[in-house]
Amino acid sequence: MSEALLQVENLKKYYPIKGGKFGKVSEIVRAVDGVSFSVREGETLGIVGESGCGKSTTGRMIMRLIEPTEGKIIFQNRNIMELSKHDMRKARKDIQMIFQDPFASLNPRHTVGHIIEEPMIVHKMGNRKQREARVEELLELVGLSAYHAKRYPHQFSGGQRQRIGIARALAVQPKVIIADEPVSALDVSVQSQVLNLLKDLQKKFNLTYIFIAHDLSVVRHISDRVGVMYLGKLVELSESEILYTDPKHPYTKALLSAVPVPDPDIKTNRIILEGDVPSPAHPPAGCTFHDRCPVAMDICSKERPNFKVLDDGRMISCHLYD
Numbered sequence: 001m002s003e004a005l006l007q008v009e010n011l012k013k014y015y016p017i018k019g020g021k022f023g024k025v026s027e028i029v030r031a032v033d034g035v036s037f038s039v040r041e042g043e044t045l046g047i048v049g050e051s052g053c054g055k056s057t058t059g060r061m062i063m064r065l066i067e068p069t070e071g072k073i074i075f076q077n078r079n080i081m082e083l084s085k086h087d088m089r090k091a092r093k094d095i096q097m098i099f100q101d102p103f104a105s106l107n108p109r110h111t112v113g114h115i116i117e118e119p120m121i122v123h124k125m126g127n128r129k130q131r132e133a134r135v136e137e138l139l140e141l142v143g144l145s146a147y148h149a150k151r152y153p154h155q156f157s158g159g160q161r162q163r164i165g166i167a168r169a170l171a172v173q174p175k176v177i178i179a180d181e182p183v184s185a186l187d188v189s190v191q192s193q194v195l196n197l198l199k200d201l202q203k204k205f206n207l208t209y210i211f212i213a214h215d216l217s218v219v220r221h222i223s224d225r226v227g228v229m230y231l232g233k234l235v236e237l238s239e240s241e242i243l244y245t246d247p248k249h250p251y252t253k254a255l256l257s258a259v260p261v262p263d264p265d266i267k268t269n270r271i272i273l274e275g276d277v278p279s280p281a282h283p284p285a286g287c288t289f290h291d292r293c294p295v296a297m298d299i300c301s302k303e304r305p306n307f308k309v310l311d312d313g314r315m316i317s318c319h320l321y322d
């Protein structure tokens, strides 16, 4: 097992919401509420959970696009929360992001060539000629063509635009890519093409991925390990194989039971969760999942479960496994 390349410790993002006449803080949204994990070099860590559970906020905090309220982000043995602006700019080159909606994240007035070249200009890489050659190389790397550099984003399909987003992320030769629902907006057939591309690129460049999705089936084949989030917290994290074949947390079980099975002969016991995801401004006491949990016990509404490691190496926070 290689050492952690990136480590997140007790990461939190609280948003104070002001209300009332005097602009006092009336409530606090706990978007991310104490998340810890590590990612090894060359691996893919999947992060899944329903919409609103804090996945994007977590990803953006690692990029420091959002300033954490609390916590440590250790990249290559340095806490990047303590880096100066100058050093942070350099660290940003090593950690790049791919977004769900490539159309919103690509400037419609710029050519694709310019879009891909821009991060290289920001990080002062090469001269103009070298950068242009690199843009052509990148376009071909992601399955597009050199002549596409002269076109504009609207001239491409959704899948192609995501390839452009990937080329732009790769332009500065990052070590880590945080992919925030990169295929959620694409047709299923296109999804697997983009996933395969990401896998190939990972092998070629020894990339480390944090792959965010709201659907467990999407991350299954790309992730070495998967973390499941609920209401700003990780509830279970383990090797993918273990998580998919033997989920332990009642929330993971429920999410997994909702994944469609291609073979109609396989019986699935679909677990229907009652109620909606509670607001992160008013998380339930104790285990935040207790009011929707089909197997909740007395203790679950009273005490917050700790994160513990089971014999198979998985981490879980659930009183069933105390």
Ligand code: ADP
Residues within 6 Å of the ligand: 015, 029, 030, 031, 032, 049, 050, 051, 052, 053, 054, 055, 056, 057, 058, 280
């Ligand atoms: P996900 O990516 O898992 O769907 P997000 O990280 O986008 O979730 O959001 C987590 C929670 O934080 C949501 O309840 C969202 O409404 C809330 N949130 C996100 N950004 C802000 C903000 N700027 N102010 C207040 N609440 C926010």
Ligand code: MG
Residues within 6 Å of the ligand: 055, 056, 057
């Ligand atoms: Mg999101």
